[in-house]
Structures are given as C-alpha cells and as structure tokens.
Amino acid sequence: MDFRAKPIVRGNADTSRQRSRRLRRRLGRTLLAALVTAAVVVPLSGAARQEIPAPPPAVLAPLTASTLDAAYAANRADAAEAARMAADHGDHTRAAADRAMAAPSRRFLSFDGRGSGRAAEVFGDLAHADRVAVLVPGSDTTLETYGRFRALSALALYDRLGPRGAVIAWLGYETPGTVSTTVITPDRAEQAAPLLRAFLHRLRGVAGRSAHLSLLCHSYGTVVCGRAAPGLDVSDIVVFGSPGTGASSAAALRTPARVWAARGSADWIAYVPHTSVGLFGTTVGLGPDPVSPSFGARVFRTGTAGHSDYLAPGSVSLANLTRIVLGDTSEVTRA
Template sequence: MLTERLRRWATVAVAGAIVLSVTAAARSAVPGTPAAPRLPALRAGTLHERYEANHRFITESRQAALRMGDTARGDALAGFAAPGRQFLSFSPDGDGLAVEVLGDLAEADRIAVVVPGSDTTIDTFDELGTKSASLNGGARALYAEMRRTAPHTRVAVVAWLGYHAPRTMSRDVASTARAAVGGDELRAFLGRLRSVNATAPVALLCHSYGSVVCGSAVRGTGRAMQAELSGIAVVGSPGMGVRSAAELRTAVPLWAARGASDWITDVPHVEVSVLGHTFGFGTDPVAPSFGARGFAAGPGGHSDYFRPGGVALHNLALIGLGRGGQVSHG
C-alpha cells in the first residue's frame, strides 16, 4: 500500500517537474545580468571583502531584475541588500543560491549551519509563507535563541542555501539526485569553514529535504571531518537516504524530531523505482529502529520547528550549543 502511494505520487511529480524546470530556466543566463565577482578564498581575513563584494553583486542583480521587469525578484533582493547583512556567496541564476552568516564567524565559539528543504530559493529565502518558515527567518530565530540560552558564548549561524533545493511539486523532491549534489557542496563548505575558524565545533541542523542533503554529506566525510561536527539534527525529515543511522558511519550525535501536526508523517518511508528513477529516502529517522536520539518538537507542523518560543527551537539551540544533556525528550 505504501509503495503504491509513493509510486502514484512520484509519477504525478515527474509530469509537474516539466513545467517547473521551464520556469526556472527562464531566469537563467538572461542578457544584462551582471557578472559574478571574483571572490577571494574563504579565510578569516577575507570575510569582510567577500561580504562587501556580494553586497555590490546583490545590488547590481536587483537593478538588473527591475530593468527586466522581474519585480518579484527585485523585491526579494531589496531585503538581501539591506545594510548589515553578510553573504559569503550569492548567485541570482535560476532559483538562485545564497549563504548568509549571522554573527562573527571567525571568532565564534560555536557554529550552527541550517540546511533548508524544498521550495527554498532566493525569492523565498526571507519569507516562505511565514517569516519563521523561511531559511533566513529560521536562522535568525535560532541565532537569537542560542544567544539567549548561552549569553556568554560567541555563536554564529549560517543560513546555507548552497544547493538547488527541489520544488515540492516536482519529481526531484522525492529523489536523492539533488541531495547527492547538495551533499557534495555541503561537505566542501564544511571543509572551507575550517579556514575561517579552525576550533569552533559545528552543528548541522537540517529541515525536511535538507536532511537528505545532510545524510549525503555526512556519508562522504572522513573521521577527521566527523570529529569536528558536534551534532546533527533532522526535523520534519522524509528520511536521510539510509535504512539506519549506522549506515551513516559516524560517531557524531544524531538527533531527530517531528512535530505532532507535521504532514511529513504521511509520506511513505520506502524506496521504489519509477520510470528509471529511484524515489524515497529509506527509514523514518524518528522511528526507534533508525537509531537516532529523539527530542521534543511540540505540537507544531512542518514549518514550525524554528518558530520563536517553541520547544523545537530551544532544543535545536541546545544541540547547536553542544548541550545535548539538556535537550528535552518527547
């Protein structure tokens, strides 16, 4: 029954992907788009230069979007260009890419990297239905909660849209293809972080399809990289592309939670082949058989994990701070 449900859903998604891929392509390689800046290698001493270069690039990209009549993109990039925002990288091509830093990355005692799920683009980066459901809104809520919980600890949060997240109504959202590419990018980014801050432990906090990306990234890391991770947390996860936590081959503490009203509960946790593609992401991470550490996420839905004041956000902040012993359990 579960396999047949996933098979039917995946077949519909394949058809829907055709329309969405054409729409995304329409925003790619448009004449008049400014050339991307040549950024210096990521180092502690080059952060300011990268932030400034990307600020100029964002401003130029917004102006280009407005000239071409793309007011939606122009409005989104107006927020990106606000004073004080810090982008390590940015691309306006297609759905776009952006990696934003909250706090002082070079001087942080603890770093949390938030990896988003489907429908995250530079157009939804700041707001996706609600502010706290967006990558930027969730990262800012996490940053505030970590600072509130540990006021004497220097923290930094990275809102990492370093991969092309699938759309919910597309075949890619049920496939590991984008997660595999995203996992490679995330793994490379974690390595480059060490050139900025060689001592701060890093926690990966992964939402929805982002948990598939994190699973792919962790499986490809060596022992040295894994030792530098303080924890991995997945929320609203459809699976991590494995049958059990043991298949990730990591000693890093792995946490999993799901809100009581999250619709992801109804997504079949199986793998099937449809039209030559593999869909599904393996065992449910909150299932006892998976082997992750469960934590309380409260009564919320799929977009509520980073909602200010919620138990899920507080527990994610504790995991980001390396305080696993204080995490509350459901």
C-alpha cells in the same frame, strides 16, 4: 450476584489503535503508488524556469577571518548588480529580494543571483564564535522566498544562541518544488551534497578547528545532509521534518557526528511513505523514517510543531535545537 471474574475488555482503545495503524498503512501504500505513478508519467526535470539575468558570483580570496569583510562587501555589490539586472528584465519580485540582500547590514559568504539563486548568509561574529550552526532548508526555498527562511529559521535560532554562537543560512543548492516529482527522489540531494561538503570545508578556514559545528537540516534538506554526511567534520547532524535521509539507518550515514532526529506531532510529513523503490534507473522515495527506533538516531521532543514551525519562538523544538547547537546535549529532552 455473579462474582466470577470477568475478562477485562480493552475494546475501544485497542480497536481504535488498530484501525489507526491500518489506515496509516493503507494511506502509505496509496501515497507510494501515487509517487511511483508520478515518477513514471511526469518528467523528472519539470518545467523549465525562465532565466533571470544576473552577474556571475564574485571572485573571492580563500575565506579566513581576515578576508571576511572583503567577502561580505563583494557579495553585497553582486546582489546590488543582480537587483539592477532583474529590474531591467522586468522581474520586480526578484529585484526586491536581491536589493534587500545588498543592504549594508547583510553579510554573505556567497551569493549567486542566477537561476533560482544561491546564498549563504552569516548571523553573528563568525570569526570568534565557538558554536556555529549551518541551516540547510528544504523544498521551495529560492531567493524570492529566502526572506521567510531567514526570519523564521536563521534569525529565530541566532536570537537564542547568545554572543558565543553564529548561524549560517545555507541556500547553496537548487531546491526541488514541493509539488514536483524532484522532491520524491534523491537526485537534487546528490547534486547538492558535494556543494555542502565543500562549503563546510571552506567554513573551517574561518571558524577554526576548535569550533563546535552543527548541521541543522529541515525537510528535503535532510536528504542533502544525508548524502553529504559520510566523514563530515561536524559535531552534530540534526534532521527534523524529514521525508527520509536516503540512508537506511544512522549508522549508514557513516559519520562520527551525533545524529539527532525529530518530528512535530502536527507535521504532515508523518504521512509521507518513508520507503524507497528503484524505478527505471532512479530511486523513488527517500528511505526509512529517521524518528523510528530502528533508524538509531537520538530522537528529541518537538511538541506540537508543524512542518514549518520547528524554530518558532518559545517552542519545545527551538529550545532543544538551541541546546544541541550550544553543546548542552545532556539538557536535550528526549522523546
């Protein structure tokens, strides 16, 4: 019998991991090449959207606790008028969306029915909440698809916060299409960032200086938050399902806020190349992966979340997002 020591063969496991890494690198290079080609061949402006008539936004007094009800009423009236104009125009899908927003129970800090639409809806008692979360959505969020964002994100989070919390669903910018070249550049985020910063400044007039304010950013919304981040007066910036923030690291965001990042194991965004290249005066790609150790964010667990599942009831990701918003950061389960 041969008792000589035999080398330990790690074979299959190591080979499988190496093969997986090579495949991901090849896929990343292929996708990046496709993105660059698309940016060259397809005009970045995309096809023009048919304009839907709508009234200009309501003229509001500066937002304070005492002017909230007047703002809510004015924006509901604006949504009702937008619904009437969209119906007269023959766009019944938009008319239905606007009509739903005009319901007496809805509370909007802002509403604009023009173009793809803008809105900022409040859930909870904003004037008295000491924990406020602002949700920033990603691509393909318009007034027509807003109901899904509202139900699957804003309401799902608000239901977990309790009486001390409030949520704002901020559709305050023109989101890119998922299947478009605008989604692979930071251009829309550059336009959106000053709008988000101005909104958060106005929000402080209602919530007060002592309120714990969290910015929760999903998908392309993480690019918007990345561009708006420097010096932002918030306690936490959370990016999840991110294609990149447009920044090289958490430190490069230049924010005093805690920076958190997460990606679910079933999220296809993992296969998007997290890099960027300069091309004919624009940038293609959105920078490093925020969940990578080198980025420097606080990475938390999300379980098996897919790209649209981070706020699913009962999920690991929703539990951790709730803890962050409530300030229970020591209870967040880290990845």
